[in-house]
Structures are given as C-alpha cells and as structure tokens.
Amino acid sequence: MTDLTRLTAAELAEKIHRREVSSVEVTQAHLDRIGQVDDFVHAFLHVDAEGALAAAKAVDESIGDGASPVSPLAGVPLALKDVLTTRGVPTTCGSKTLEGWLPPYDATVTRRLREAGVPILGKTNMDEFAMGSSTENSAYGPTHNPWDHSRIPGGSGGGSAASVAAFEAPLAIGTDTGGSIRQPGAVTGTVGVKPTYGGVSRYGLVAFSSSLDQAGPCARTVLDAALLHEVIAGHDPMDSTSIDAPVPPVVAAARAGLRGDLTGVKIGVVSEFSGEGYQGGVLRSFEGAVAQLRELGAEVVEVSCPNFVYALPAYYLIAPSECSSNLARFDAMRYGLRVADDGAHSAEEVMSLTREAGFGPEVKRRIMLGTYALSSGYYDAYYGSAQKVRTLIARDFDAAFEQVDVLVSPTTPTTAFKLGERVDDPLAMYLSDICSIPANLAGNAAMSVPSGLSDEDGLPVGLQIMAPALADDRLYRVGAAYEAARGSILDRLPELKGVSA
Ligand code: GLN
Helix, strand or coil: CCCCCCCCCHHHHHHCCCCCHHHHHHHHHHHHHHHHHHHHCCEEEEEEEEHHHHHHHHHHHHCCCCCCCCCCCCCEEEEECEEECCCCEECCCCCCCHCCCCCCCCCCCHHHHHHHCCCEEEEECHHHHHCCCCCCCCCCCCCCEECCCCCCCCCCHHHHHHHHHHHCEEEEEEEEECCCCCHHHHHCCCCECCCCCCCEEEEEEECCCCCCCCCCEEEECHHHHHHHHHHHHHCCCCCCCCCCCCCHHHHHHHHHCCCCCCCCEEEEEEEECCCCCCCCCHHHHHHHHHHHHHHCCCCEEEEEHHHHHHHHHHHHHHHHHHHHHHHHHCCCCCCCCCCCCCCCCCHHHHHHHHHHHHHHHHHHHHHHHHHHHCCCCCCCCHHHHHHHHHHHHHHHHHHHHHHEEEEEECCCCCCEEECCCCCCCCHHHHHHCCCCHHHHHHHEEECCCCCCECCCCEEEEEEEEECCCCCCCHHHHHHHHHHHCCCCCCCHHHCCCCCCC
C-alpha cells in the first residue's frame, strides 16, 4: 500500500477527487506520521486532530454526493504557522505572552483554506513573533532539522518547513518578513515562496513589521506551492495593503515550466551575493544551478544591484521600528498574559512586569532597537535613512528588471548551522537573511527552490529566484523548469531517528 505521506499535494488531490482514497485516510496518515516523528522534529506547537478530521470528512461527504471538489486542494491537509489566527484554536506566535489565547476570529488565509476544504493539521513552531532565523527564539523549544537533528530548521518558520520536509504535512503556510519562508525552505530542502507584498491578505496575521510581512506557501514541489498560492492569494477588503488585481497565473506557469524549456527567458545573477561569508558548497551548488538554467535555454547575464549590500542594516532599522509599535498592543490588558495583577501594583507596573515576563530576549532587543530608532532626534538619522535606502533598493530592482525577467542568487550564504551556534551572536544570526531581505524591502515576489545538497556537508542548499511585483508567475515557470531538470532531493532524506520502520 502506498505511503500517503510520500505523495505530493497534487497527487493526493487527484486521488481524493477520483475517490481512490478519502481525505480522512490522507489526513489520518499525516496525523499518524506526526505522532511518530514529531517528538523528534518538534515542528508542531498544537495538533488539531479533531478539527482536521472533521474538515476531511466534510470534503469526503461532498465529493461522495457527486459534487465537484470545492477547490483543487480540497481534502489535502496542511500545517499552519502559529502566527495566523485560527478561531477557537490556540495561536501563540511562539510566545509566552499568548499562551492559552484562543482567537475569536480566523485570519483571511485561514478562512480561505477552510473554504477550499483544506484540513488544518495544526499550528507550527516559530521564532517568537517571527523574529529569528533558527526557531530557537520560540518560547516552546526549538524545531530540529529533519536532515540533521543537531541543526536548525531555519526561521522564523522552521516548524512549517520542517513539517513538510519530514513528511508530516504535504503543505504548510509560512510568513516572510525578511526571509522566514525562503531561508527555512533552503535549509530543509523544500520550496518556499514569498508572494508579492499585498498579494496575500495580512488580516489575522499577527503583525511583526506590517510593511514587510507576507504569508506564502511551503511545499515539496513547485507545482504544489502554486496550487496553494492560488488558494490563499487575492484581494481582501479587510487588509488595506491588499492589492486589488488578478492573482498572477502561478499554476499555469508551474505547469508550463514543467515542460522544461526556458528559451527566451532572461535571467540575471546578482553579482553582490557571493564572496566572503558564503560557503564554498553553497556557491558551487549555485553555479551548478545557473549552468542548468542555461541548459534549459535561458539566457544568463550578470547584474549588479549595488544597494543590496545596505539591505540588511536598513531592514534592522525598519523591521524593529515597526515591531516596537506593533507589539505595544501586548499591554496585559487586552490579550494573553497578565502578571502581578494583585492590587498591589499600578496599571503601569502590571504592564511592565507582564512584558518583562512574557517576551523573550530577541523580542526585547527588537523593541529596544526600534524604540531607539524612532526616538526624537534619532528618527531622521536612523529610520529616515533606512527608508531612503529602501527606495534605492527598489530602484536597483527596477533597473535590473529592465534587463532581465528574473534575478537569481543563493537563498542563504550557508547551509543549516548547528543549534546553539549563533544564539549568542545576533549579527551572525541576522546574516542568514542577507540574500532574502531585498525582495521584502521592495515588495517583490521571491522563491527558494532546492538546488541539491552541498558537496561540503551533504545538507540542502536553496536557489533563490526573484521577480517583479505581481509577476509571481515567473518564479513558478523558472522554478518548475529547474526542479524538473534537477530532480527531487527529499527522497534522500535520512530515516528519522527514533522512528520505528
Ligand atoms: N530572520 C529575520 C528576522 O529575524 C526575518 C524574519 C521573518 O522573515 N519573519 O527578522
């Protein structure tokens, strides 16, 4: 009997819609897999077996009645990052502050998934409030990389990427403010996409940095990511930054890409993303990917984006500034944790003691950085300058996209590092996102697709593809063509320890 957890989302959907297998069976198979391996991986903060099976049953019943499936992914289960609200189901954002909080409403992404008949297996682990690159900032303990238990799964969406890599879920949702979908994708050998800013609604996505946050798909194949992208994307009047334009035809583009011909496509290699700090194994994997793209018929040229080197410092002013404002809402009055509520303390003391107890060190660091950058006398020098750099980066992209259709680079400068290796060195941690941040600052679309295993340490490496805003379909065409030529790497995932065969 086929192991249902090994099939792609597209294959599962086909089997469910032809009634060769039920959604309940598929969902149960993934819940069983979670039961077997998640003590080892720790991708999930909360598993909602009851809710997932009820959603699966509803899909099976509607298909049994002869109705056509409500969406191309109807019946295919998914894991949801714990930063998106789920009505009546815990949403912690990886923080003690929100422990035990049951949101009274669904995020738009959650609602669209429910309406599309996608059973939600549970909520995945993440760095607290999505701040981090390793999932070690979760208040509930880190997630482990399925390729090597001693290494990080990336962050902040390490749980989503790891759940997909470990075959606990065929699909997951992540969110990407500076790289939190793509970097975990790269280091776990999975596909991760940050859609165009405004392409997917932020309503119910607990805000870290509102001008950068964007939800998107995590999957094992480019086509699966495209199918999920189309389910969650589209205009939402509940989010004022949501784009009122047709969703780019990402599924058609992925299918076109799978035919393996990139003739007529012009690809730019970003010259700034190599050199010091990049592992040899990552650079060689990237060169191999570029050669493969040429073989597929693409024309490849080198493109300079001189301001990209300032993206990281600009991001670490803009994102903390927005975070310091957004996280002011956790004031011990409205949501979650409240300590020292004993009548002996003033409201201000309760607030301050609660924030002291509820937030971890990285969140506090960001709030302090952001408050400082926004303070009177420093605002122009820090926040104001960072916004100017942001404009320059967007102009670099505009100039590049006059010459080429997409840009490529490694997704991350290194493969998965060891758990604990960078926790005491915030700058080293921040450098994980050096290649991914420009696309967030400009609001462009970007994808990470596996480019094989490093010849140095045998760990996954990601190829990043970047496209102009609202041209997300280009990512899928190029990504699918490349993936078809390169082949899957997840069939080389080592057997997970502690898992009985
Ligand atoms: N690692 C980056 C940070 O810590 C990006 C996080 C994200 O994309 N949510 O801010």
